[in-house]
Amino acid sequence: MAERIFIVEDNQEIVSLLEKGLSGWGFSTGACEDFHQVAEETLAFQPDLVLMDVNLPFFNGFYWTQAIRKKSALPIIFLSSRNEDADQIMAMNLGADDYMTKPFNLDLLIVKIKALLRRTAGQSQESTASLTFKGYQLDLLNSELAAGSHRIPLSKNEVKLLYPLFQQPGEIVSREAIMEALWEDELFVDRNTLAVMVNRIRAKTRAIDFDQVLETIKGRGLRLHDSEQF
Numbered sequence: 001m002a003e004r005i006f007i008v009e010d011n012q013e014i015v016s017l018l019e020k021g022l023s024g025w026g027f028s029t030g031a032c033e034d035f036h037q038v039a040e041e042t043l044a045f046q047p048d049l050v051l052m053d054v055n056l057p058f059f060n061g062f063y064w065t066q067a068i069r070k071k072s073a074l075p076i077i078f079l080s081s082r083n084e085d086a087d088q089i090m091a092m093n094l095g096a097d098d099y100m101t102k103p104f105n106l107d108l109l110i111v112k113i114k115a116l117l118r119r120t121a122g123q124s125q126e127s128t129a130s131l132t133f134k135g136y137q138l139d140l141l142n143s144e145l146a147a148g149s150h151r152i153p154l155s156k157n158e159v160k161l162l163y164p165l166f167q168q169p170g171e172i173v174s175r176e177a178i179m180e181a182l183w184e185d186e187l188f189v190d191r192n193t194l195a196v197m198v199n200r201i202r203a204k205t206r207a208i209d210f211d212q213v214l215e216t217i218k219g220r221g222l223r224l225h226d227s228e229q230f
Helices: 012-024 038-045 061-069 085-093 106-126 156-167 175-183 191-204
Strands: 004-008 028-031 049-052 076-080 098-101 130-133 136-139 144-147 150-153 214-217 221-224
Touching: 004 012, 004 038, 012 028, 012 106, 038 061, 049 061, 049 106, 061 076, 061 085, 076 085, 076 106, 085 098, 085 191, 098 106, 130 156, 136 156, 156 175, 156 191, 156 221, 175 191, 175 221, 191 214
Parallel strands: 004 028, 004 049, 049 076, 076 098
Antiparallel strands: 130 136, 136 144, 144 150, 214 221
C-alpha cells in the first residue's frame, strides 16, 4: 500500500508540484481544502507524514502543528519561506521533525521524506517495548510518556532525546551525546535548540511532575533524577 502524504499549503502551484513529484515516487497524496479545519482534515486523511507550510490563512502552521500534536505523533516536515533561525527553533519546539526553506529542492525533500518514513517504520517494528523509570514509562511505539493513567504525546525527536536518559537512569548523559544521537537522524541541533527541546518536554510533562525528574547538570548534561523523593 502506498504511503500517504498530506500537504498543508495554500499556494496551489506548490501543491500541484508536490502532488506530481510525490506521486512519481509512488506516494499517495492529499491536500488541505478548508484552512479553518487543518487538524481535522489532516487526521481524517490518516497520513504517514505531513508537509506543513508556516504562512497559512487564518492560523499559521505553528498553531496547527500544536493542534495535531495533541492527538498524534505522526511525522511533520515544515516547508516555509521563513528562514530565520527563530522560526526553525519554533517549529522544532512545537514538535516538527524537519524544516526546509523555500524554494526547496524536490529531490532533497523526497530523500528526507523517505528517510523519515524509514525511521518511523523502524521504530514501529523494533520498539515494541517501553522503558521505565520510577513510575514513568517511555512508550517508544506510540511516542508517549505515561505515568499511571496519564499519557503525554511526544514528538519523535522528543522520544529520541529522552531515550538515552531512560537507557541510563540516574546517570548523566552529555549534551554532546544527545546532539550526536539526533544528528544521526539528520536533525542538526545546537545547544540552544536542544535547550528549547528540553524546556518543551518539561512544559508538556509538568502535569505528571516529570519536569522535576528531568534534571540539567550545568556544564555536564542531562539525567533522570534518581532521588527516592520522586
